[in-house]
Amino acid sequence: MNHLLKLQDLTQDELYKILDLADQLKAEHKQGIHKPYLQGKTLGMIFQKSSTRTRVSFEVGMYQLGGQALFLSSQDLQIGRGEPIQDTARVLSRYLDGIMIRTFAQKEVEDLAEYGDIPIINGLTDYAHPCQILADLMTIREFKGKIKGLKMCYLGDGNNMANSLIVGCLLAGMKVSIATPQGYEPNAQVLEYAKGYDCFELVNDPKVAVKDADVVITDVWASMGDEGEAEERKKVFEGIYQINDELMSLANPDAMVQHCLPAHREEEITTSVFEKHADEIFEEAENRLHAQKAVMVLLMGDNKNS
Ligand code: CP
Ligand code: NVA
Numbered sequence: 001m002n003h004l005l006k007l008q009d010l011t012q013d014e015l016y017k018i019l020d021l022a023d024q025l026k027a028e029h030k031q032g033i034h035k036p037y038l039q040g041k042t043l044g045m046i047f048q049k050s051s052t053r054t055r056v057s058f059e060v061g062m063y064q065l066g067g068q069a070l071f072l073s074s075q076d077l078q079i080g081r082g083e084p085i086q087d088t089a090r091v092l093s094r095y096l097d098g099i100m101i102r103t104f105a106q107k108e109v110e111d112l113a114e115y116g117d118i119p120i121i122n123g124l125t126d127y128a129h130p131c132q133i134l135a136d137l138m139t140i141r142e143f144k145g146k147i148k149g150l151k152m153c154y155l156g157d158g159n160n161m162a163n164s165l166i167v168g169c170l171l172a173g174m175k176v177s178i179a180t181p182q183g184y185e186p187n188a189q190v191l192e193y194a195k196g197y198d199c200f201e202l203v204n205d206p207k208v209a210v211k212d213a214d215v216v217i218t219d220v221w222a223s224m225g226d227e228g229e230a231e232e233r234k235k236v237f238e239g240i241y242q243i244n245d246e247l248m249s250l251a252n253p254d255a256m257v258q259h260c261l262p263a264h265r266e267e268e269i270t271t272s273v274f275e276k277h278a279d280e281i282f283e284e285a286e287n288r289l290h291a292q293k294a295v296m297v298l299l300m301g302d303n304k305n306s
Contacts, residue, residue, distance in 0.1 A: 047101075059071065136168070152165065153210045156241045261284075
């Protein structure tokens with residue numbers, strides 16, 4: 001494992017290695033132990049989109065690991081004025097020990113990895129959100145005691161979250177059921193990946209998808225970059241693609257709920273469901289810190305190939 005660009009690049013063993021280390025780092029953190037696995041190392045964090053959780057958890061995580069993080073807004077970098085990503089990658093590789101990037105096109109992330117020679121971590125693109133799904137899987141195991149064999153249902157837009165949940169949950173050994181409106185399906189490459197699994201289904205009706213689900217997940221109807229379509233999307237999603245009490249009554253009685261946040265209450269999730277499952281949702285947000293620390297130790301630590 002040299003980068004974290006998308007979850008398709010991981011084996012199941014690599015995925016569980018990250019989750020196991022994340023659990024270990026969380027346990028150490030709770031005891032106030034912060035071993036300096038990344039002493040003297042620097043992570044550059046390039047943001048072309050807004051962030052609360054990703055920015056803060058990476059920055060704090062790097063600090064707890066004995067290193068430092070640099071926040072690099074694309075507005076201030078020469079990237080914003082057209083310097084090619086290929087050149088940026090080659091320059092930053094000479095200063096930094098790793099880069100986390102949040103941007104629009106997945107290709108930019110892949111290009112950084114191709115032209116640079118330091119680990120690249122995808123902090124969200126239009127295509128994927130791998131760090132979030134690592135935190136989700138970690139949280140599922142924490143609350144359910146296991147991952148394999150459980151059923152994950154995602155309902156809503158076939159966006160970066162849907163794409164990465166499909167890949168990550170299948171890779172982890174879960175059954176996956178997705179409900180999206182027609183025209184808002186997950187990415188075609190992801191659906192191709194899912195064809196290799198017989199425990200995957202894609203439907204339009206959330207009531208069908210949620211049956212017997214152990215974990216129910218949704219995300220905003222309009223992601224960053226889709227703001228101009230918000231009204232049009234609202235008409236398509238409203239009243240159907242929402243986690244509410246009625247929908248939850250069709251899932252397993254002890255089903256948990258995950259939301260990557262930020263949430264739009266009364267749109268994709270009701271306040272009632274959100275508050276009933278707030279412990280699970282905010283543990284998921286906390287686990288971004290631990291999961292990403294594990295990723296950084298494995299990619300940037302001195303024993304990264306052991
Ligand atoms: N879930 C998530 O990635 O949150 P931010 O956009 O706040 O980083
Ligand atoms: N799908 C959302 C996730 C935000 C964390 C977006 O891309 O805006």
